[in-house]
Amino acid sequence: MTDFSAWTQACQAQTETTLAECLPLSSITPQRLHEAMRYAVLGGGKRVRPLLAFAAGEVTGADVNRVQHAAAAVELIHAYSLVHDDMPAMDNDALRRGKPTVHVEFDEATALLVGDALQSLAFDILTAQPLSDDPATQLNMVQLLALAAGSRGMAGGQAIDLASVGKPLDLPELEFMHIHKTGALIRASVLLGAQCGTVDAATTTALDHYAKCIGLAFQVVDDILDAEAPTATLGKTAGKDAADNKPTYVSLLGVAQARELAQELRADAHKALAHLGTPAERLRQLADFVVERSF
């Protein structure tokens, strides 16, 4: 088994290549829109969701040529959500991945259309070629992504997030928000990667539980980093949650207890994978990575 860092670099490079191929060239009309779509998606990001898809695909013996398209589709949904989230009507953020956000570099109308078109492109990619031996399974995969992205998934989580600004949420309410806002798409990454291969009900249940733990851990660590890391390391504006008076794991628990929670979630994620043996090793390494990352 290659070293984790080499593996992540290979997956990230593969994701970049797939995304660059799937995104329309900026020479195609409407050029400015396509240029902005490529600007929003390419050349940055940790690609956590694609990494999870690739790692889950290893559990089910999935063909990497299939997984890369599932991974790209999920990443496009994530990228669109960042573009819309950064807009003045939402978080009004000027910096993302160390670059000006799309509405700053281009304009608001273009940012709106970039997000819209990236979402459509995700569903295009997920249906453009066989990702499963069974087309009916692939239809279920498309629905899984649609539900994860929609009002009972990511978009719903953002609505709950918006409604919670300045309100005293308790821990279950904060968890409920994050299960939607980031958890739904992380779950989709894991399950779609797995469904590119052959997956039984017990494995699905294990992966589902793993994804829930990792999704929450990701958010807890995000909150810790937002409170502690400098803007230069994050590539986005640090300290923004506190400035916006947003409830976070740090504001509710303090940094020390938030760190403990992240470690508990990591342990639970490992436990969920206990019966999946060596093929789940990358998922274990990703659980560690998500908790230990510093950016």
Place this chain on the structure above:
Amino acid sequence: MTDFSAWTQACQAQTETTLAECLPLSSITPQRLHEAMRYAVLGGGKRVRPLLAFAAGEVTGADVNRVQHAAAAVELIHAYSLVHDDMPAMDNDALRRGKPTVHVEFDEATALLVGDALQSLAFDILTAQPLSDDPATQLNMVQLLALAAGSRGMAGGQAIDLASVGKPLDLPELEFMHIHKTGALIRASVLLGAQCGTVDAATTTALDHYAKCIGLAFQVVDDILDAEAPTATLGKTAGKDAADNKPTYVSLLGVAQARELAQELRADAHKALAHLGTPAERLRQLADFVVERSF
């Protein structure tokens, strides 16, 4: 064959019922988002795209229970595009279907999320149940909608539209814009309705040509109505194109010649259906309706 007006009313009522069932109840969290999604979609609109889907389904003997879901999916894409289009960053319109637009009635952030979530819901509906005997065909249907909605379809058309404000477009450029902005989704309505039944290559070609004519005719008539009809009749702000200095068929051709073009497109649409006999009668009536409407 029932009277055209009774048929459209039945299809519109069916569409309203299907949409009301597919949209999450406003009692489900996040309530405000779901309330706004229902506000954006229900209780208004000509439902031209669903009518086209139902009429095309009659050509191919499609099961109405299937067509209604394809029709609802296309209408949700249309509805999301209106919500985003009306936002201050785009057309900044306060009135739609005789009611305050979503960002006016709710707020901008909610309008952004409503559009995003309606697009996801369209793909959910298109995959939630069998719409074709062959799941592989259904995957193609999903891709057709994704392409029609995306940067090489509707969203791309809106980008071209934005870039054209205040610029002297010629007729081919205006047509290119509308083939994307409204034509792509109208084409998807016709083809998805047809694909719920059994469709051969010759029929697809005929329907494709019909859809192109009807899509352009729809836009030409829209431009005439925007120039001539009072706001109360339209249910949206009239005279807005001229005020925004937008190129339209009326600004390029004048009203008389625009009317002639609409009649030519209607004749072409009828010609495309010539070999499809009686089952295409509703599509013929719709071509007449699109050109003769006064709202």
